[in-house]
Every structure is written in structure tokens, then in C-alpha cells.
Amino acid sequence: MLKIEKLNKYFGDNHVLKDISLDIETKKTTVIIGSSGSGKSTLLRCINLLETPNSGVINLDGTELDFSKKIPGNVKKSFTKRTGMVFQSFNLFPHKTALENIIEGPVVVLKKDKKTAIDEAMELLRRVGLEDKRDSYPNQLSGGQQQRIAIARALAMKPEVLLFDEPTSALDPELGAEVLGLIKELSKEDYTIIIVTHNMSFAREVSDEVVFVEKGEILAKGSYDDLTAMHNERITQFLSYLD
Amino acid sequence: MDARAIEILTESFWPILKAGLCYTIPLTLIAFVLGTLLAALVAIVRVSKVPVLNKICELYVWIIRGTPLLVQLFLVFFGLPKVGIVIEPMPAGIMVFSISIGAYSSEIFRAAILSIPKGQWEAAMALGMSYPQQLIRIILPQAFKIALPPLFNSFISLVKDTSLAANITIPEMLLTTQRITARNYEPLLMYIEVGFIYLLFCTVLNFVQTKMEERLMLTPDEKKKIQKINDAQA
Numbered sequence: 001m002l003k004i005e006k007l008n009k010y011f012g013d014n015h016v017l018k019d020i021s022l023d024i025e026t027k028k029t030t031v032i033i034g035s036s037g038s039g040k041s042t043l044l045r046c047i048n049l050l051e052t053p054n055s056g057v058i059n060l061d062g063t064e065l066d067f068s069k070k071i072p073g074n075v076k077k078s079f080t081k082r083t084g085m086v087f088q089s090f091n092l093f094p095h096k097t098a099l100e101n102i103i104e105g106p107v108v109v110l111k112k113d114k115k116t117a118i119d120e121a122m123e124l125l126r127r128v129g130l131e132d133k134r135d136s137y138p139n140q141l142s143g144g145q146q147q148r149i150a151i152a153r154a155l156a157m158k159p160e161v162l163l164f165d166e167p168t169s170a171l172d173p174e175l176g177a178e179v180l181g182l183i184k185e186l187s188k189e190d191y192t193i194i195i196v197t198h199n200m201s202f203a204r205e206v207s208d209e210v211v212f213v214e215k216g217e218i219l220a221k222g223s224y225d226d227l228t229a230m231h232n233e234r235i236t237q238f239l240s241y242l243d
Numbered sequence: 244m245d246a247r248a249i250e251i252l253t254e255s256f257w258p259i260l261k262a263g264l265c266y267t268i269p270l271t272l273i274a275f276v277l278g279t280l281l282a283a284l285v286a287i288v289r290v291s292k293v294p295v296l297n298k299i300c301e302l303y304v305w306i307i308r309g310t311p312l313l314v315q316l317f318l319v320f321f322g323l324p325k326v327g328i329v330i331e332p333m334p335a336g337i338m339v340f341s342i343s344i345g346a347y348s349s350e351i352f353r354a355a356i357l358s359i360p361k362g363q364w365e366a367a368m369a370l371g372m373s374y375p376q377q378l379i380r381i382i383l384p385q386a387f388k389i390a391l392p393p394l395f396n397s398f399i400s401l402v403k404d405t406s407l408a409a410n411i412t413i414p415e416m417l418l419t420t421q422r423i424t425a426r427n428y429e430p431l432l433m434y435i436e437v438g439f440i441y442l443l444f445c446t447v448l449n450f451v452q453t454k455m456e457e458r459l460m461l462t463p464d465e466k467k468k469i470q471k472i473n474d475a476q477a
Contacts, residue, residue, distance in 0.1 A: 050365055073373075081371035091366035095384050105370035108380060139462060157370060 001026055002047070002161060002192065007056030007067070009042055016042045017053065018216040024161075024194060024209075026061075029187040031203040031224075032196045034213035035238065040196045043213065044163050047194065048083040049076050060160065081109060084154030088166040090146040092138040098125065098149045099134040105157045117156075124152040128182060144175030148182055155186075162186065164195040168202075180206075200239060212238070248429075252436055255423045259437055262419035263444065266333075270405050270415065274337050275398050278344025285345060286352030287378065300349070307346035313407050315339050320411040336408045340401065348390075348397055351472055355390035356382060358468040389465055393472045395452045402444055416440060 002024040009017040016039045024030050034040045045051040047058065053067040058079075065071055065079060092101050102121040106112040112120075125131045128148040138146050147167060154162060164183065168176035180202050187193050187206045197203055203210060204224045212220040212227060212235055220227055220235055227235055285300045307315070320335045330338065359382050367377040409418035420437040424430050461469070 048369055050368060077371050077373065080369065083369075085366075085369035087362060087366065087369075089360075089362050091360075091362035093363065093366065093381055093385075095388070104380070105372075108376055109371045153370075 001059075001061065003057075003059040004047070005057040005059070007043070007046060007053050007058070009039075009046060009051060009053045016216050017046065020056070020216070020218060022211060022218060022221070024192065026160075026192050027190050028208040029191075029193040029195065029206055030209045030211060031207040032194065032211045032213055033198070033200070033203060033238070034219075038213045039216040040213040041165055044165050044194060044196050047161065048085050048163055049080050050085070052076075081157065082159055083161045083163055084157050084159030086147070086150050086154050086162070086164045086167050088169050090138070090143070090150045090170070092146055092150055092153070094138050097135050097137055098130065098141070098152075101138070101149055102153045102156045105153065110157065121152070121156060124155055125149075127155075128152045142175055143171045144178045147171065147175075147179045151179070151182060151186075161192045161194065164193070164197070166196055166198065168197070168199060248432055251427055251429055251432055255420070255427075255433065255436060256440075258423065259416050259419050259440055262414055263416045263440060266408075266413055266415035267402065267405050267444075270333070270336055270340065270408060270413065271398070271402050274340035274344060274405075275401055277337070277341040279348055279394065281341060281345030282348035282352055285349035286356060289349070289353055290356045291374070291378070304346045304349055307343055308350075312339070312343055312404060313410060315343065316407060316411050332408075332411050332413045335411060336405070336413050340405065340408075343404075344397060344401060347476070348394055351390050351393045351397065351476065352386065354472045354475060355386040355393075355468070358389055358471075359385050388459060388461075389468050389472070391459065392452070392456055392461075392469050393476060395448075395455065396473065396476070399445055399448050399452070402448065403441060406441070 004020060004022040004024070007017050007020040008015070020039075020043060022043075032040045032043065042051055046053045049065075052071075055068045057067070058065045060079065060082060063079065063082075065075070092098075093104065096104065099118065099121055102124055103114065103117040106117040106120065107114055122131065122134070125134055128151060130145055130148055130152075133141060133145060133149070138149070141149065151167075167183065168179050171179060176199075180199070183193070183195065184202075184206050195203075195206070207224055210220075210222065210224050210227050211218055214234065220230060220232060222230075228239060230236075285304065288296045288300050291297075316336070316339050319330060319339050320332065323330065363381055363385065364377055367381040372380070405415055406417040408415050409421065412418070414422075416437055420433050424433040427433070
């Protein structure tokens, strides 16, 4: 289980995350929603330490990081390794082929031998339906294909938690659909997944739990149906805008 | 053109070209390689904000870019012997030109590194890479591609700038020309000739540069970044 306790994050004077506490269950799919600037992406980025919280505790299956103390670099790194991140803008390495993008982490960080890494990467390429693109560079791929490679790159690290930061916001609906389809499949498997998204129909379909973030705080949490049944004016309003 | 002029030009062509092959080109190449290595190190120190060293590098770039190359050459070659440091002309030239290239090109590398989107650092970080791994495996290869055309420009400039080494008695093309001129009293002919040989060198290099840029297969975005760096250098 991923336990977040009293997490605070400031950007200068801006208090972006206010005492956030949240339990995320293993093998479940949690969707974080909220308006732009609510802090939902920052929350996600704190979980893999792309942002360092100012205070609070993150506990992943017994490994505890207390941000009120200084955390050594190697502890951070080994924590980050256990999470996988898929970005809105894909962030594939443009100087590497699809295959090289996928094996980069396993070979360089996990010190796997190259042959094993390639075998596993080919398996992942098949999994995301892009086996024939192994030697293509990112700029030769469509946005949807790039994002699927990015998902394969994250999966190659065998992360315990998969994080998606608005994975389809940079894609047109058609290309987005192929990515959403893939995430949906993953959510049925044994992955612990956290997704930040604006796509409400997708949230409804894929989520075990929805977390509604507003102004750096968690306003509500529960299944999608729970949230709609709450008759909270703000939440109803938010969901109606996006549906 | 009279027969004497033709004779003077043909007689001096080989000695000047030979000075180019024996001094101008080696001086340029060695100084460029050393200077570029220095530049890369300085850029990495500055981008990584290494404490203390960062400030030293900043100071170095400020001083070198703020003083004339000819003054630096004179200082090392004529000035340093005053405090007992005597350096032969060629090593002195290599040293000064390397240090100069190091300062200017460090700004090229720095701009190239800073032009790589933040998302690339983040993607590397998210894989659990250490800072050196992020830099060496992900950022520098992309930055180097962007730095290459501007670096080549500074290489071409250096070919011409080495003519300053005539002032510290390195018998490169200009000094050789001056010496021949002292014998034949034909400065107009001689300086046109040496100018022509420099032009020849630079034209060949420009051709190589064009070919190289074709092979780099730069994206429009990369071209824009390169343009920006070139403009800042000019």
C-alpha cells in the first residue's frame, strides 16, 4: 500500500499541497481529478519525487520517506525506481530508438544485461502493439505510438506503482483512444496505477477509486458512483463540465 | 598581370601554403580540441552549479571574453617571462587559443544544454538515473548535436584568428607572408595572396560544414535552437 500522510508542498509562497493524506491500495487504479492548478499533478510528481515535498511522509509498502528530514540521494533514487512515470508530453529520448528507449532504464539503472533487457523490451513492444517500430526514432512515430512506447519504457522498470500524468492531453481523441485502451488493459492486471486526467468518461470506466483535489486539498474520495452520489455542489458542477 | 607578378605569386604560394599546413592547421586543430574539451567541462560545471568551481568558471569566461585575444597572447608571450615563465611560441599560442576557445565555446555548450527540454531530465530522473547518468546518457548527446554547428563556426573563426599568432613569432601563414614581403616589397600582391589562401581554407571548411549539417538531419526545432545560439555568439 502507498500511504501519504500530511504532505505539504510549496512553490515559493504558493502552498500547492495542503496536508494531503491519502491511502492508495495495491493493485487498484486510482484516478485523481480536479481543475487545472488544483495541485493534482504536483501530488503525482511528489510520489516519484520529481518534486520533493516540504513536509509529510510517503510510505510505500514499509519504505518510509519523511520529508521533514533530509533524505539522502541514494534513498530517493531507490524509491523513484519503484515507481514508473508516464508524462503528458511523452518525453521519449529523441536520440534513441523505441527499443533503446525501453532498455535504457533496465540496462543503466537496474544493471540488467543487454540481451535480457532486449528480450523483455520486445515482449513489452508486443504488449503495446508496436513490435514493428523497435528501430523507429520518436520523431518517426505518431503521438499515440510515442505514448505507448513511453508506457512500455515505464513498464520495463517493473515498477510497483505506475503513474500517469494526463497521458492523453497532448493527443487528439483518436490517438488518445489507443493509449486509453492500453491503460484500461493495464488497470485490469495487477498494477497499482494512479492517473491524473481530465477525461471523465475514462475516469469512470477505469477507476476503482476517484480522488477529487481542489486548491491543494482532497475534497472527496471514493468510487466514481460514490462521488456522483455525494451531491456535493462543487463536485457535481465539476463533473458536469467535463462530461 | 606582368610576368614578375606571376613569378612572385607562384614562388611564394608554396612557402605560404606550407606554413599553413605546418603551423596554421596544427595550431587550429590542437587548440580547438583542447579548447572544446575545456569548454565542455566548464559548461558542465556551470550547468550543474558545482559550488566554488562554478564561480571560478564564471570568472574565467568573463575575463577571457572581455579582453582582446591579442592582449592575451602578448601577456603570455611577452609578459610572463618577466616573472620567469618563458613559454615557446607554439605552446604559448596553443595555450592562449585553447583558453579562448574554452571560454567562448563553453557558452555554446551551456546554451545547448539549457535548450534541452526539462522533460528530458525528468524522464531520466523518473527512471531512477543518477545526475551523471542523466547528463551523460540523455542530455549531453542531444546537446552535442545542437552545439556542433555553432562549434564548427568557432572552428572556422579560429582558422582566421590564428593569424594573430604572427605577433608572437609563430611562422604561420601571415608571418611567412610578412617575411616574404620584406624581401620583395610587394605588399599588395602578397596580402591578396595570403587572403586568398585563408579564403580557400574557409571555403573548404564551409563546404564540410554544409555536408555535416545535412548528415545531422536536424529537426526544425533543433535548427531554431542552433540559430539562437549562433545569434547570441555573433
